[in-house]
Amino acid sequence: MQTRQPLVQSPNGEVELSNEEIARYSRHLIMPEVALDGQKKLKRARVLTIGAGGLGSPLAMYLAAAGIGTIGIVDFDVVDESNLQRQIIHGTSDLGRPKLESARERIEDINPNVEVETFGEPLSSENAMEIFEDYDVIVDGTDNFPTRYLVNDACVLAGKPNVYGSIFRFEGQASVFYAEEGPCYRCLYPEPPPPGLVPSCAEGGVLGILPGAIGTIQATETVKLILGIGEPLISRLLLYDALSMRFREMKLRKDPNCPVCGENPSVTELIDYQEFCGIPQANAQVDEVPEITVRELSEKLSNGGGVSVLDVREPHEYEVANIGARLIPLGELPERLVELDQDETIAIHCKTGGRSARAVKLLQDAGFQNVYNVKGGITAWSEEIDPSVPKY
């Protein structure tokens, strides 16, 4: 039944299944592709998931139910209302709790035979190699480019497969990056986009069900790799479009000049991934922009104004929550500058302060003198000034 070398070798008597486990896994055991030997491989397997969020939720739950012996989770976040639309491993009663705690409880409830190992710190160049060392497969469910490149490079250096999934709005991507047998993430995308050019899920939104589709694909690939069955997504990029309900597949190739997995690699140890992704420079740019806190703004407004407030979010966001400011979406700002008065003091806000910082820069470059970025955006306004403004 095997079509390739399984990642986990036959336990040969080292691992046994209890009668309870045999009953639990009966639908696996009667399939020749898994059978008793395969189920023991799964029990012996150690899988590390990076992130207990949208992708990590279905992934960890299905891997637990399937009988993976040890599941490691790296996450340092707490459960927030805005997570519940898609992060199904956490429930309403978990709000405010560390995700690692609620994930562990959910997994242990699904299958108490699973050993859960938790890492409550951000994955970094300092700890990645040590954490990865003890696992057979790494599953990437992160939300940012620095961690994606870090996971990729650490997997290449450690010789482990990286089961990749990524989502945005209605679209998802999945692949298996395994440099021993095919291309790595850097062969596909040698460099990350500059910060701010590609919107994040927090800015762009995501269909709550989408990570369910992609996370279960990642779980499937993980199980196939462990068992050595079927054809893995190595050298293939699977694209899923929920709106048209279409799957497409692109061919991937190993880049002989890849800086990590190529013939003459220049990256032979983990680097500074924040730096690589241009984060410090981008932050410095945002820091250079003059700021106003929501408290200062609120005082100015109640003291008779002298400041006009501009909202640079999208109209559909404005509909969800607004503080009565004038709305010009960031994308329309360049051609609508004429509508603004250069002599006025202008405070610009968005959701959390990223887009508005870019707007301030844009106005400054156009010659405006008194423009301020509202620190923390409408989210901070809701938290510190007016809780009746909904947080989204």
Added chain:
Amino acid sequence: MPNVKIPTPLIQYTGGKREVEIGGVTAGEAIGKLAQEYPDLRQHLYTGDGKLRSFVNVYKGDEDIRYLEGADTEISEGDELSIIPSIAGGRCR
């Protein structure tokens, strides 16, 4: 005319269009014309010195044009070009 599939993160620059018919006999020409027709796309596709950005991959059918003839890859009626940018989302906060 060949079709170019526009990925979700970029449709805000094509007036919401997910597919655009565009002329051209090479992939480079078609993408160039696309950026001409939708000027806001330009900075997302090209670097300041006019090179395709390295986090934007262009495929003809299911083949990355980097492994065909690059920008000179010939395209014809009925071919489909796809722009596939890197996306980072997953553990969304």
